[in-house]
Amino acid sequence: MTSESTGPGSVRPGGRTARVRSAVLRAAGDALAEHGLAGLDLADVARRAEVGRTTVYRRWGTPASLVADLLAAMAEQSLPRTESGSLLGDLRANARLVRRTLADPRQGALFKAVLAAATCDPQTAAALHRFYEVRVAEWEPCVRQAVERGELPAATDTREVIRAVSAPLYYRLLTTGDPLDEAAADRAAEAAAAAARAGAFVPPTA
Structure with missing residues (x-):
């Protein structure tokens, strides 16, 4: 998927710039x-990525812009x-992919953080909406x-069918301490x- 955005962190050429972006987003x-x-x-983030602070501040500017590019x-x-x-078979494959992502210790924590942030930060919410639009369009x-x-x-x-597959898994992630296993994905x-x-x-009008 291509983007015409020219916002912070949106330039994605190859070489060193791409390596810096990858390190910073990780x-x-x-x-x-x-x-x-x-x-x-x-x-x-700059310290963790081992890049200059100026680079991070110049390209992304704010934490919300960084999260948008990460998504x-x-x-x-x-x-x-x-x-x-x-x-x-296709919906089961989709559900199992979502489950693997949310059950992963790092990815699950990451999505919880982004979902929480999206409730109070409009830029994060917009980035999250774009992320799910891409995933729904893929499936x-x-x-x-x-x-x-x-x-x-x-x-x-x-x-809506695709959204309905993921919804119970996100609900389970956010509201219970129960494990997200393949049985939950298959259900x-x-x-x-x-x-x-x-x-x-x-x-109803169809």
Whole structure:
């Protein structure tokens, strides 16, 4: 996915600039997972990444801008969707990918921090919305293909089906101390697939 943004941290040429960005974003992710947005300090990130403070301040300027670029990079680097040939197989692959991400000690903590920050910081919220738009757009074709195969009603809101797969996993992550295992991922996929087949994602006016 390309972007026309020219905001802080958005220039992505190769060579040293790309290596600096990679190091800084990795350091920012570590710091965010450890301390949350409130404890994200640009000078600390520069120290962790072993780059000059001036570079970090000039390219990103604020912690929120750094988080926005981190989310953009995460969207770019996410694994592509799996095509199994069936709706349930595709949704299960999606759910298991989400589960692996959220169950990872670093990534799970990182997403918790970003979600918390997004509730009170508009720039972080906008970056988070863009991240999920990219991920939903990546997986939406598997539901569209299921509609084309006749597995689902023609008017199914394909993007909502993808969102419904992830929602129970995020809810479990944020509201319980229960582990996120593959059984939880498979249940989420099965529930979304069953609801889609029953027409739950067909808009009332369709």
